[in-house]
Amino acid sequence: MPSENRAKPEVIVQGISASQGIAYGEIFVYLQSQVEVPNYQVDPEKRIDEVARFDQALLVTRQQIAKIQSEVEKNLGADEARIFDAHLLVLEDQALITETIRDFETTGRNIETCFNGVAQRYIQAFAKIDDEYLRERAGDIRDVAQRVLQNLLGQAENSLSRLAEKRIVVANDLSPSDSASIDRSAALAIVTDSGSKTSHAVIVARSMKVPAVVGARDLTKRVRTGDRILVDGYEGIVILNPSEQTLFRYGEIQLQKKSFEQRLLESIRQPAVTRDGVDVKLMANIEKVEELPQVKEHLAAGIGLFRTEYLYLSSARIPTEQEQFLAYAAAAEALKPQPVIVRTLDLGGDKPLASHPDLFPHEANPFMGFRAIRFCLEHHQIFRDQLRAILLASAHGQVELMYPMISGVDELVRANALLEECRVELRARNQPFDEKMAIGAMIEIPSAAAIIDLLAPHCSFFSIGTNDLIQYLLAIDRGNERIANLYEPTHPAVLRTIKHIVDEAHRFGRPVGVCGEMGGDPVFVPLLLGLGVDSLSMTPSWLPTVKYLVRAMTMADARQLAVEALAMDSPKEIYAKCDAFYRARVKVG
Ligand code: PEP
Numbered sequence: 001m002p003s004e005n006r007a008k009p010e011v012i013v014q015g016i017s018a019s020q021g022i023a024y025g026e027i028f029v030y031l032q033s034q035v036e037v038p039n040y041q042v043d044p045e046k047r048i049d050e051v052a053r054f055d056q057a058l059l060v061t062r063q064q065i066a067k068i069q070s071e072v073e074k075n076l077g078a079d080e081a082r083i084f085d086a087h088l089l090v091l092e093d094q095a096l097i098t099e100t101i102r103d104f105e106t107t108g109r110n111i112e113t114c115f116n117g118v119a120q121r122y123i124q125a126f127a128k129i130d131d132e133y134l135r136e137r138a139g140d141i142r143d144v145a146q147r148v149l150q151n152l153l154g155q156a157e158n159s160l161s162r163l164a165e166k167r168i169v170v171a172n173d174l175s176p177s178d179s180a181s182i183d184r185s186a187a188l189a190i191v192t193d194s195g196s197k198t199s200h201a202v203i204v205a206r207s208m209k210v211p212a213v214v215g216a217r218d219l220t221k222r223v224r225t226g227d228r229i230l231v232d233g234y235e236g237i238v239i240l241n242p243s244e245q246t247l248f249r250y251g252e253i254q255l256q257k258k259s260f261e262q263r264l265l266e267s268i269r270q271p272a273v274t275r276d277g278v279d280v281k282l283m284a285n286i287e288k289v290e291e292l293p294q295v296k297e298h299l300a301a302g303i304g305l306f307r308t309e310y311l312y313l314s315s316a317r318i319p320t321e322q323e324q325f326l327a328y329a330a331a332a333e334a335l336k337p338q339p340v341i342v343r344t345l346d347l348g349g350d351k352p353l354a355s356h357p358d359l360f361p362h363e364a365n366p367f368m369g370f371r372a373i374r375f376c377l378e379h380h381q382i383f384r385d386q387l388r389a390i391l392l393a394s395a396h397g398q399v400e401l402m403y404p405m406i407s408g409v410d411e412l413v414r415a416n417a418l419l420e421e422c423r424v425e426l427r428a429r430n431q432p433f434d435e436k437m438a439i440g441a442m443i444e445i446p447s448a449a450a451i452i453d454l455l456a457p458h459c460s461f462f463s464i465g466t467n468d469l470i471q472y473l474l475a476i477d478r479g480n481e482r483i484a485n486l487y488e489p490t491h492p493a494v495l496r497t498i499k500h501i502v503d504e505a506h507r508f509g510r511p512v513g514v515c516g517e518m519g520g521d522p523v524f525v526p527l528l529l530g531l532g533v534d535s536l537s538m539t540p541s542w543l544p545t546v547k548y549l550v551r552a553m554t555m556a557d558a559r560q561l562a563v564e565a566l567a568m569d570s571p572k573e574i575y576a577k578c579d580a581f582y583r584a585r586v587k588v589g
């Protein structure tokens with residue numbers, strides 16, 4: 001057979017699973033490219049027109065972004081749309097505009113050159129800053145600058161908005177504008193060379209319910225528009241030149257997954273009880289009240305973590321006591337008699353308050369810096385407004401309160417003292433609240449894990465924040481892609497620490513929940529329950545799978561799994577053991 005007729009060998013590219021599902025089809029390669037900027041001297045008599053051209057391009061860009069924003073809001077919700085607020089702010093940045101005009105007046109070069117020069121200076125300055133949030137601002141400016149330049153040069157919007165037919169989009173990178181402009185009716189899947197599980201492209205792919213794989217490295221260099229590939233969003237795999245057998249296998253998998261999803265949805269109405277009759281409390285994590293209907297739909301046993309900082313992050317100013325009260329009371333009313341655990345403010349770290357840079361000055365190590373309870377204990381007024389709002393909401397349902405990032409007894413005692421002052425104020429105001437509202441401490445710093453016995457007299461429950469606990473225990477920045485492979489929830493140190501927390505807390509009669517991502521991952525759920533954790537709180541959409549799993553396992557087996565895992569030394573082997581436990585009970589198909 002002549003070599004050109006021979007089937008090309010199958011190539012498997014391992015990326016990161018970002019949105020589940022399987023797709024097979026032709027690809028459209030999208031390369032984010034820099035706009036070519038012409039550079040020329042403008043005739044003195046045309047200078048007025050040049051400034052008018054700039055004003056017009058800014059106006060058109062603003063209209064385009066506002067349009068994208070309203071479409072995103074309609075399709076994905078207000079939160080996703082908020083990213084474009086940052087883009088609109090770039091267009092309002094007086095420094096960027098006046099510097100461009102000043103450069104133009106002094107050099108007489110065309111406005112594209114002047115604007116591009118100023119924008120690049122800003123991008124470079126932001127990109128150098130050792131702060132993830134500010135570095136992202138560089139991306140916002142780049143994205144907006146590209147648009148302004150395209151408008152100045154009369155270039156059309158990118159081709160992602162006009163996919164001719166159903167295509168798998170393979171891109172080197174996708175900016176928020178790119179992601180938002182993807183033709184929803186025609187995108188079969190999204191694959192990017194770069195990116196992490198939390199990149200914007202991924203959020204968009206998930207909301208479009210199309211499979212997505214990120215971190216496929218140099219895939220755009222290995223394929224061409226028109227090639228056919230298979231995307232496995234479950235395993236984070238892309239297969240080039242898939243064989244007939246592979247396609248058949250994936251066809252079967254797809255059918256099985258569909259019928260499995262159906263079974264999951266059915267299990268949501270059933271109680272979360274193991275086969276040997278143990279009730280498991282499965283709760284939901286929320287960030288805003290808009291998620292309450294989803295929590296109700298998934299029949300969560302309450303809210304195990306209300307991340308209140310999003311109320312602050314989504315507003316241009318700090319929300320008042322009354323505004324916060326309305327949010328917490330809405331959750332309490334919606335869920336009663338089930339509990340709603342409101343976590344006090346966890347700003348700082350990866351969540352600085354953009355509207356108040358004065359409150360969060362730049363720090364070299366924000367994750368180990370002025371964050372959460374540390375911030376609240378320095379800013380009494382902000383903290384007390386929140387504490388009063390939570391107390392007031394407790395009159396409307398089963399509200400509980402917990403403090404994040406507790407590292408020692410002193411913080412817990414000081415926070416409780418402020419809470420007591422708030423109670424006194426409310427009594428003086430004659431406003432009702434639950435005098436017995438339960439107070440909990442999050443255990444997410446190793447020092448707190450080591451002193452559960454000392455913390456226990458000052459609170460009535462504990463909630464393990466595994467996201468932070470693992471990062472501090474293993475010294476692995478939870479947001480750093482380069483060391484993501486070292487972020488191992490099954491590290492023996494993590495298992496022993498959780499076991500220690502649970503045993504100590506139970507010795508003092510305090511229940512323990514897990515509200516980090518680990519608590520909603522079906523691979524880890526049996527291990528956590530086997531270690532003695534009393535409740536799990538997770539993203540509402542994970543509840544069906546976790547409930548299905550709980551109903552398919554016995555607590556006796558989970559305890560045995562924990563005993564065996566605790567005796568092992570390799571995180572990978574412990575992971576494999578947990579994975580096998582899960583897969584043996586939850587068979588897709
Ligand atoms: C955690 O650290 O596990 C947690 C739940 O808190 P957050 O992810 O908000 O830091």
Ligand code: MG
Nearest residue numbers: 444465467468
């Ligand atoms: Mg945390």
